[in-house]
Amino acid sequence: MLPITGPPIIADVAPNTTGLPGISSLSNIVGALLTIGLIACVAGLVLAAIVWAIGSHSSNPNLASRGKSGVLIALVAAILIGGANVLVDFFVTAGQGL
Secondary structure, rough: OOOOOOOOOOOOOOOOOOOOOHHHHHHHHHHHHHHOOOOOOOHHHHHHHHHHHHHOOOOOOOHHHHHHHHHHHHHHHHHHHHOOOHHHHHHHHHHHHO
């Protein structure tokens, strides 16, 4: 096998916002999806809290348990949606250090 000689090949590619047309429109669409997701989390939280309250007041432990689970799921989803930019930025920065 022949040894490879010469300088090493370095791939220096960085994300940019000018590479393709429509990037700003795509960014607006993703922002709208984030808004829709957060509105859905609020609606889910309200509905789950109502189910929890009805289940607790009617002595129905299954319904109360489902309401509690719904509240927890809505809150975790809101955390993930609200922190999506921070999470992606963290992993992009971590990946650049590899």
